[in-house]
Amino acid sequence: MLRIAYFGPQGTFTEQAARALAPGEDLTPYETVRLALQAVRDGAADAACVPIENSVEGVVPTTLDGLSDGDPLVATAETILPIHFSVLKRPGSGEIRTVASHPHALAQVREWLETNLPDATPVASSSTAAAAVGVVEGDFDAAVSAPVAIEHYPLEELATGVADVRDAQTRFLMVRRPGELPAPTGADRTSIVAAAVNRTGTLSDLLVELAGRGINLTRIDARPTRSNFGEYRFFIDFEGHVAEPRIIDAMTALRRRCHLRFLGSHPRADEVAATIEEGAGNQDFLDAQAWVDAVLKGEGA
Ligand SMILES: O=C(O)C(=O)C[C@]1(C(=O)O)C=C[C@@H](O)C=C1
Structure with a gap:
């Protein structure tokens, strides 16, 4: 079985991409793109799944920098996922004063937040799923997450199908050490x-x-x-x-x-x-x- 590192934690869009690109393989989440790439460089993983480009916000800079510095890695496959979000909160919680997510995700729901949660302060987190973890732990009141995050964390949906731009997409890469x-x-x-x-x-x-x-x-x-x-x-x-x-x-x-x-x-x-x-x-x-x-x-x- 292949060991696949992915930009996690569980419930990111990247996890879904990794499952699509490497069905049935052994998936391990890493907190940052850099750490997922490092796992491949160190030999702890055979390949890593990372986001590269979103149709609304453009490239993911940490992925570009992570691929251009350090030992060489090459992309061997890609997948594209449709991107719309769920806004998650703790069950029964009240006022939403902070809403967290990955900067790429916050940028894709700016208008929605201004209209629907005008008093909430957006807070950057390392990934959409890390934001959901932060809500569970009481660090934030709401998270802009991948729809699958609800299956991993004890949260409830404040809104679903959230996206300023319809039909947004993100492209993900599977990268390995150079080889065939x-x-x-x-x-x-x-x-x-x-x-x-x-x-x-x-x-x-x-x-x-x-x-x-x-x-x-x-x-x-x-x-x-x-x-x-x-x-x-x-x-x-x-x-x-x-x-x-x-x-x-x-x-x-x-x-x-x-x-x-x-x-x-x-x-x-x-x-x-x-x-x-x-x-x-x-x-x-x-x-x-x-x-x-x-x-x-x-x-x-
Ligand atoms: O945080 C996640 O869920 C990711 O997989 C990262 C990421 C990104 O880097 O663009 C992937 C897709 C969405 O566009 C928002 C966030």
């Missing part, structure tokens, strides 16, 4: 971190390598390197798999321009096939390479 890559499917996502030098046009130079090969980006984020003020790392996700000739060509070009960290190539949860521009398919790259090979052997010109 999942096979290409034609609907894959590759993730890299590019540490580019601070000079005019650096980012544009990197993006041109991808755009020039007809490779469609699915996300780009910048995070500070945390060592030199004003220096950033770029987290770039794009369509395709590193085993494809067109992606190999792009990755080698990028590697010449900057320091790269590979964060994985894996099937997309939404199964959207890669956009292939005219003349930029894998066969086009193979044909071009075959022509150069023939030239080198003196068989073509």
Whole structure:
């Protein structure tokens, strides 16, 4: 049985994602994303499930930082969950003066809180389920939690189906120590971190390598390197798999321009096939390479 670390405690959205990605495996909650990733790095877990990106609030910065620092980890699978919340309180409790949740969750229910609990102070907690634990322990009056949290904690629902934006979604990754890559499917996502030098046009130079090969980006984020003020790392996700000739060509070009960290190539949860521009398919790259090979052997010109 695989040992799967996940961003917990029990009752987080991430636990649901871990169950979807690793059904029947041995799941262990960790209090922070960093600790879940560390468990994989230390060998205490075979893989970790962590949130990466929400359709309303964008990336989860602790996950980006956790993946770019420390020993390399690569994503081998992803899943996307619909996100709406339940607001939980202690049974029979009265006035709600504090309402706790993960900052990403609070940001997704800001309008709801302003309308329905205008006098309550929002308080950040380490996860939506940690907020529910805090309510049980009397630290807060209410928690904005995943609907499944009610199955784990002795709380009651003040409201369900809470979300400022309908159809919000969060994408989660399963990450492991580097090893065999999942096979290409034609609907894959590759993730890299590019540490580019601070000079005019650096980012544009990197993006041109991808755009020039007809490779469609699915996300780009910048995070500070945390060592030199004003220096950033770029987290770039794009369509395709590193085993494809067109992606190999792009990755080698990028590697010449900057320091790269590979964060994985894996099937997309939404199964959207890669956009292939005219003349930029894998066969086009193979044909071009075959022509150069023939030239080198003196068989073509
Ligand atoms: O706290 C949780 O339940 C999580 O799994 C984290 C998280 C996030 O980091 O975005 C996951 C999904 C929701 O968007 C809110 C919180």
